Amino acid sequence: MSDTWEHAYSDEQLDAYVRGQAGDTLTQAIERDMAVTPALRAEIALLRGIRPALEKAAPVSPPGELGWRRLEAAMSDAPQERLLQNRATPNYWRVAAIALGVAVIAQGALLLMPKVAPQEARFHTASQAGEGFELAVAFEPDAQIATVATLLATAGAQIVDGPSAAGLYRIRFETAESWEAGKALLDAALAVSFVAQP
């Protein structure tokens, strides 16, 4: 390109001028130079012409209302990712699974207790003599082992069975008083997702 096609302005400066966003100083400078620089005059004319040319470039109208109706119908069949993520860990299934687990444990205990009682003794220590003061608990999936251990120690409970397929542990307390206090503690603990009496 010959020297006559050079000018002193950057694309950003020319764009700002064409959009009417250039300051007074730049505007005056460009207009002064346009009078004596054909290349600048031509480029400004081109830039000013592009928008009107593009406005007429697509004579057919955009989707508009029909497009919206089509989109609205599709939206009802296309749940948002946010909802899908929530659905990926449905709480009601978890609660149902835990409740089922509790029922199975309770029923199993009732049915098997007379027969297995002598055998169970080999798994129990003398310190667990306070049989009957038990709870079924489930911990949050992200609960730390240290947190669980501290929680159980504070509550005065020991794990005697579990985890079941539903993630339930059976814990035992020494006394009725510690059972009640422990249950209240576990109910309020963030690391515990489920507490029930088996």
Added chain:
Amino acid sequence: MTTARDPDRDQALMARVTNGDVKAMRALYESHSEAVWRFVRSRLRDEFEANDIVHETMLTVWRTAERYQGRASLRSWMLSIARNKIVDHLRKHGRVDLREADTTVPDDTPNAEIIVAAAQDAARLRVCIEKLGQHQRAAIHLAYFEELTYDEIATVEQVPAGTVKSRIFHAKQLLMRCLTRGAK
């Protein structure tokens, strides 16, 4: 006509869309669908294909609203989604244009006075724009119709800002020569 952009309003509407507000989605659709459509039309000549791309783009906006971080303008975010849909569409139909925009400039000197007159003829300039390569045409559209910055165009087109600058520079040279030649 493309609705004037209002970033604060866009942000507020997007927050509502993220929570599943259909009315907010409609407001966004009314504000931006035409711009998306025009952009798609700058890359695809088929009107029905363009409508499908706009539909898919707006549906993606609805489904993935929570991914919008507000770093780029909502308009550029939508256009970048549309750009990806276009690329996927072209690839799917075996119409991928892997060539970079044609940067060869005919060896003839543009005539300033002819250009000044010809640039006011929208139909004539439109013919010249249609002759540009796909990438150059899109860059010109985004810069001078959507008035995006080079950085925003780079985000939409997923290329370095320097590439955008180069595409626009060569596109302008080609347009000026096209206008000059058209008069001869």
